[in-house]
Amino acid sequence: xxxxxxxxxxxxxxxxxxIEYTGSAAVEQRYFFQDALYPQQERANLSVYFAPEVxxxxxxxxxxxxxxxxxxxxxxxxxxxxxxxxxxxxTHSGDEWEVQTGIxxxxxxxxxxxxxxxxxxxxxxxxAIDGEDKLGQxxxxxxxxxxxxxxxxxxxxxxxxxxxxxxxxRFRAALPVDTDNPIFESEDEEKNLDWxxxxxxxxxxxxxGLSYFDGTSREPDFVLTSNELLExxxxxxxxxxxxxxxDVLALLGGWTIKFEGVQRKIMDQDINAFVGGFxxxxxxxxxxxxxxxxxxxxxxxxxDNASNVIxxxxxxxxxxxxxxxxxxxxxxxxxxxxxxxxxxRSGFIEASSRINDNWKWRVDAWLFSSxxxxxxxxxLRRDDxxxxxxxxxx
Amino acid sequence: xxxxxxxxxTIISLVLSLMTYSLSSHAxxxxxxxxxxxxxxxxxxxxxxxxxxxMSMILRNAQGEEVExxxxxxxxxxxxxxxxxxxxxxxxxxxxxxxxxxxxxATEPDDQWMYLxxxxxxxxxxxxxxxxxxxxxxxxxxxxxxxxxEKYKFKFLRDETYEGQASFVLEQIPTDxxxxxSKQIVWVDKEHYRALKIEFYDRKGSLLKELANFDFTLYxxxxxxxLRVEMFNEQNGKSxxxxxxxxxxxxxLTDNDFNKGTLKNVR
Numbered sequence: 122x123x124x125x126x127x128x129x130x131x132x133x134x135x136x137x138x139x140i141e142y143t144g145s146a147a148v149e150q151r152y153f154f155q156d157a158l159y160p161q162q163e164r165a166n167l168s169v170y171f172a173p174e175v176x177x178x179x180x181x182x183x184x185x186x187x188x189x190x191x192x193x194x195x196x197x198x199x200x201x202x203x204x205x206x207x208x209x210x211x212t213h214s215g216d217e218w219e220v221q222t223g224i225x226x227x228x229x230x231x232x233x234x235x236x237x238x239x240x241x242x243x244x245x246x247x248x249a250i251d252g253e254d255k256l257g258q259x260x261x262x263x264x265x266x267x268x269x270x271x272x273x274x275x276x277x278x279x280x281x282x283x284x285x286x287x288x289x290x291r292f293r294a295a296l297p298v299d300t301d302n303p304i305f306e307s308e309d310e311e312k313n314l315d316w317x318x319x320x321x322x323x324x325x326x327x328x329x330g331l332s333y334f335d336g337t338s339r340e341p342d343f344v345l346t347s348n349e350l351l352e353x354x355x356x357x358x359x360x361x362x363x364x365x366x367x368d369v370l371a372l373l374g375g376w377t378i379k380f381e382g383v384q385r386k387i388m389d390q391d392i393n394a395f396v397g398g399f400x401x402x403x404x405x406x407x408x409x410x411x412x413x414x415x416x417x418x419x420x421x422x423x424x425d426n427a428s429n430v431i432x433x434x435x436x437x438x439x440x441x442x443x444x445x446x447x448x449x450x451x452x453x454x455x456x457x458x459x460x461x462x463x464x465x466r467s468g469f470i471e472a473s474s475r476i477n478d479n480w481k482w483r484v485d486a487w488l489f490s491s492x493x494x495x496x497x498x499x500x501l502r503r504d505d506x507x508x509x510x511x512x513x514x515x
Numbered sequence: 516x517x518x519x520x521x522x523x524x525t526i527i528s529l530v531l532s533l534m535t536y537s538l539s540s541h542a543x544x545x546x547x548x549x550x551x552x553x554x555x556x557x558x559x560x561x562x563x564x565x566x567x568x569x570m571s572m573i574l575r576n577a578q579g580e581e582v583e584x585x586x587x588x589x590x591x592x593x594x595x596x597x598x599x600x601x602x603x604x605x606x607x608x609x610x611x612x613x614x615x616x617x618x619x620x621a622t623e624p625d626d627q628w629m630y631l632x633x634x635x636x637x638x639x640x641x642x643x644x645x646x647x648x649x650x651x652x653x654x655x656x657x658x659x660x661x662x663x664x665e666k667y668k669f670k671f672l673r674d675e676t677y678e679g680q681a682s683f684v685l686e687q688i689p690t691d692x693x694x695x696x697s698k699q700i701v702w703v704d705k706e707h708y709r710a711l712k713i714e715f716y717d718r719k720g721s722l723l724k725e726l727a728n729f730d731f732t733l734y735x736x737x738x739x740x741x742l743r744v745e746m747f748n749e750q751n752g753k754s755x756x757x758x759x760x761x762x763x764x765x766x767x768l769t770d771n772d773f774n775k776g777t778l779k780n781v782r
Contacts, residue, residue: 141782143611176782185780212780217771219780228636253634264776271776323626323775328639370639377641402641405695410648447574447582447651449610478583481609514608 138182144173147512153291154488154505161289167196172207185212189226189257193248198290200300201247206257219264224257227275229319229332231370231379234418234437234457235396238366238381240334241275241317247284250292250487250501251469256281270322277315280305280337283357291504296345299354304344305337306360306388313337313361326372331365338362338387362387376401379418394422398437410445416455434460450474462493467501483510549669549685556708557664563738565591565768569761574652577752584650590661591768597621598661599773603781604650614778617642621665624693627656630778637775646695653724653746653755655695662710666690672700677711680704696723707731709739722749734764 151166170193178185189208195201210223227241241258248254258281264273282303286293307313315336322329341357348354363386371378382395398418406413416439424433439455452472459465467490473483486507491498572584585606591599597619604613612632619625625642645657667687675684682702689696700714709731717723728741744757771777 143608145609178782185782214777214780216769219777226635228634266771266774266776271774273776321776323639372639372641404647412647445648445651447576449607449651475607475609478607512609514611 200287243281275317280311328370330368414441448475548671621663
């Protein structure tokens with residue numbers, strides 16, 4: 122009893138709000154329309170994932186802990202069978218400021234077809250070819266929320282390597298990527314201390330963001346070499362990069378203008394890239410509740426002969442149809458045309474709708490047309506596919 | 516003759532000017548009285564400060580099939596401008612964690628952002644799409660924002676007893692050309708100046724929707740809130756019921772709780 126009393130006295134300070142367990146899981150079936158380029162690859166692939174989420178807050182809601190896990194099991198590709206801690210962070214909020222510590226996920230930018238400015242999190246490229254899935258990034262951040270904008274300073278003590286398809290997976294180069302032997306420019310390798318700062322503000326109908334990053338590039342180059350078995354392979358090379366970025370969104374009349382631009386310094390080379398375009402909305406089409414948004418974005422990168430840059434001089438045109446129905450049905454489709462090679466283009470469609478409170482279906486399809494061996498999309502020329510997903514939320 | 520004419524003209528003009536004076540005060544009254552009632556309605560609701568609420572939205576189609584949405588609302592009164600609002604979606608589960616931030620403005624379009632948890636992205640959205648449906652319901656985005664005098668031109672129509680309550684019937688015409696409505700007819704009760712019923716007319720002038728407020732409850736001894744709101748679409752037979760389960764005032768919310776930078780932390 123004597124030992125218990127002080128414990129009980131301490132208890133109230135450790136009282137957590139209730140713990141919330143939520144998350145999602147899905148079954149995904151992919152079907153590839155053409156025979157594969159490489160004998161190890163299959164025409165069909167079944168895959169499942171599980172993404173649990175745990176959240177609790179304490180100290181009157183001024184502190185919170187969030188965990189988001191992810192695990193995928195893939196039928197064909199052993200590399201795609203992988204797990205990750207997407208987020209596991211402690212947030213402490215003050216008046217007009219906050220500190221976050223742990224593994225986090227951050228998004229910067231405004232454009233739809235390409236995310237140039239967004240650099241904090243590594244792409245979980247093996248997940249989907251749109252590059253929107255990200256790996257959890259260890260970080261400490263300090264944010265200030267003021268009349269003159271929101272400013273966040275990031276300290277990033279550990280680097281995450283990009284994921285790549287294995288030999289049995291689709292969407293790969295002719296040679297396997299030797300992810301076990303990456304090369305870093307930094308002597309500290311993945312322990313290089315990266316840092317970044319971002320300022321974002323709303324000025325009437327304008328959203329403006331400025332950012333600076335100094336650290337290891339999330340985007341690797343590849344070095345042709347041979348692995349332990351003396352087979353040729355590609356080793357990812359992660360150089361150091363200093364990147365200054367700007368992102369803007371403006372609401373002008375019926376138009377939404379979007380722009381992102383970056384200047385990067387990599388290996389004493391200056392690189393400029395931008396993506397910009399517009400979205401135009403037709404609301405309540407033909408007296409219905411339907412909305413149609415037309416999107417057009419132009420992508421430019423001044424690297425002339427970089428083999429790993431898909432988005433050099435390309436035009437994306439797309440349309441998003443929003444049914445505004447009870448099931449939240451949306452259909453997005455589009456085309457990306459390479460303006461250097463008229464025979465290089467890709468088309469995509471994404472559609473989704475709710476079945477009930479817990480279930481949702483989704484269809485994604487990509488078609489690639491690329492007869493140009495010098496373009497990186499050439500390696501995807503036989504990877505046209507459609508995927509049906511059944512998602513469960515809990 | 517001339518001697519008599521002048522006083523006559525003077526008297527007639529005097530009588531006429533008196534008549535036009537009293538006439539003009541009567542002619543003004545339809546618009547002016549409408550504005551006076553609307554201002555009183557706004558005034559009676561002044562000073563509520565901030566509130567948090569917990570609600571369900573029940574969507575019914577013409578066949579009577581139901582779907583339930585759950586959400587939480589945080590609201591902060593602004594003195595010089597329209598109010599700030601935060602809507603947190605809890606159900607359906609695939610949109611859980613999505614947060615809608617709205618800064619209502621009296622004359623300009625509202626500023627709106629949506630936090631999308633899947634991408635960890637704060638997206639500025641176009642409030643010009645104000646006539647679009649809110650979450651697939653019969654409420655439009657513009658129906659969800661706060662009542663501001665500058666948003667309408669008012670006109671008093673008549674006195675009428677509605678559901679046993681002596682009421683003013685007002686016409687309010689939206690000043691924003693992006694509104695989905697050509698006019699609204701509002702029944703305001705004379706005792707507490709609460710909107711009891713609103714009819715919404717589409718751009719072509721035909722009756723589109725009818726909103727009825729029920730279960731008025733008094734908060735802080737001064738502010739009336741309907742705990743059940745029903746919106747019925749006259750044209751497609753669908754309806755949406757908004758039920759407030761819990762409503763709290765003086766919760767200590769500040770502008771800092773309505774910052775797009777902290778939407779990612781909102782639960």
